Amino acid sequence: MKNSEDHIDKLFSDKLKNQSFDIPAKFISDLTNRLDAAMPTQRKRRGGIFFFLLNGLFLLIFLSLAFTNQSKIQRSRVGNELANSGVMEVTSSQQGQIESDSGITSDESLASVKNTLNLEEMSSAGKENNTMESTNPAFNEQQEKMEVSRGETTNRTARDQGQGSGMFDIKLLEDRVGSTSAISQERGNDKGIERNSDSNFPPDTIFIRDTVIIYDTLLIRDTLVVRDTIIQKDTIQAQVKDSNKWKAEFQFFAGVNYGAEGLMKTTTSSATYLLEERALLTPSFGFNVNAIRNKVSVGSGIEFFQTGEKFELNSSSFTQVDTLEIVGFDIDTVIFNQQTQTNDTIFIPIYDSVSYVDTVSSVANWTNTYAWVSIPLNFGYRFDFGNWALISRVGASFNLGVSNATGDYPSVSGTAVVVSSIAPVAFNMDYLLQLEIRRTLNKAELFISPTYRGNITPVIANSPSRKFQSFGLRFGVTMRL
């Protein structure tokens, strides 16, 4: 009986103790998830998200700056037209709106001044008078061009023909031409003021004739109509015409790109291999010719650049080896039946038969690099900040492959990793986002330009399809032609 028990134990122990198993892919996947959760050191493919956010950021900056400046242009344009018309009329109503002279009201651009001029309707303490504050930048821009004689712009006073009480002032808060720009009007002082004889205007309408230059902020209380002539009309128009001409500039640049399928290192692993992909630092240089009108530019040129990626493949092959080793000792004690006392101790070695897996690892490193000659086409918008300027550009580039280099890409065939050479396409397209920061010197402008480039069409058309993305930094010089 005892012998039979031992046989059963031994039978199961011998047959079941040292079995061999293949590792199911699901086990590896589950382990990888557990390792990621426990040891989040190796980054996954987050490049796509990063580039998506980068794209969004560039686009947001471009659109927001363009939108912001659009309102400035509109204000400037309306201001110019007001100056050219020689008549400006401001009428205050309870809603704080501005209405134009009947001769200009139909003009759409002038109508938009209602939306662009900054109006604030405020109540003075203890009075019902309304205060409007407006700024016309067009007047500021033309400050240097205007010549106004002191005699023509001496202090004006206006007489109010409407309400019988209250005092209102028209003040130029920032007087840049001395006394020539000061306008004051005081109720009760009738000197030099002509009453409004035009019955089309409301009772609180005041006319100030002759030349008036208004710089910066104009504080207007109550209702006011300013109808006057701005001299130097021709000068303003000439300058506007000058800015509308097309100009050209030449740019030479050089820099570096950093990228691959993603900026981050990506790791693909299985039980038999571990593949790491890294981004590559590559050079780029070229020239651009930009055509500029006002703030907008259109550019094209020729650029040489490279794209590529680094690979590191660690592959392992496994050989199973059976071994026998002593893993411990059993202590067999002989005990007298009637005296519970250890008489002797025998150490019995415990043998453990285990299967070692002999691992042979190999490491291979290589780089896939593709060279391109590119013809970019981009559209930009310029924002000036004194000697500095910021130009945001969006565009596309059309790339021609200039080398016959093929790329080596690994693929898994069963448990083995096979590396095959694949030729890239001869032509592909990128989209470009740039933010050019310029510093104006005497005859040229230096610039630094963070650039983002992403493939629209893939570099490797067939499997494994590859679309590269890169972040670059360009340095260059711009010369006016």
Added chain:
Amino acid sequence: MLIDSEIVKKIQDHDRKVILVLYQHTFNVLMGAAVRYKNNREDQMSIVNTAFMKIVTGIHQYKVGTAYFSWAKQIVNNTIIDDFRAAKNYKQLFDVDAQVATFEESEYSAIDYDIEAEALQTMLNSLPPATKIVFNLYAIEGYSTKEISEQLEIGYETVKWHIKEARKRLRNQVIESQIAVK
């Protein structure tokens, strides 16, 4: 693969490549234990990977130069025991009265060794869970009855009963299979 201090250092540094090689190296030990206790693949995977994570995170406790597989076996067995004890009212499984029937021993006592491992595994899986784990720990893993009693927090006599019961059942199945072949 020799687990030396350099390998231990790389595992502590979360070197994924080395960890995966170690997994391959240890898999037979872990899976061999898991299949004896768990019947379905999901549970086996849970046991194997939980035990391996304990190995990786507790690699600093491994003494370089000692038998790595014995250490790994100890860990996977502890994982299995923990898993068994995590079940609600697991002690009731060991209740001798709860067993359906006590098998009578077959008169035919000669045992043929020429039986496939898969067939033996099927027989083992047919045991009640409590009997199965006790027999595994005793006959295959080499635990003493006292150790099993302590680990599972059950009585010494209960352990002995389950061992005896497992032997009876398994012997009968082995003999029946032999008769069927003949």
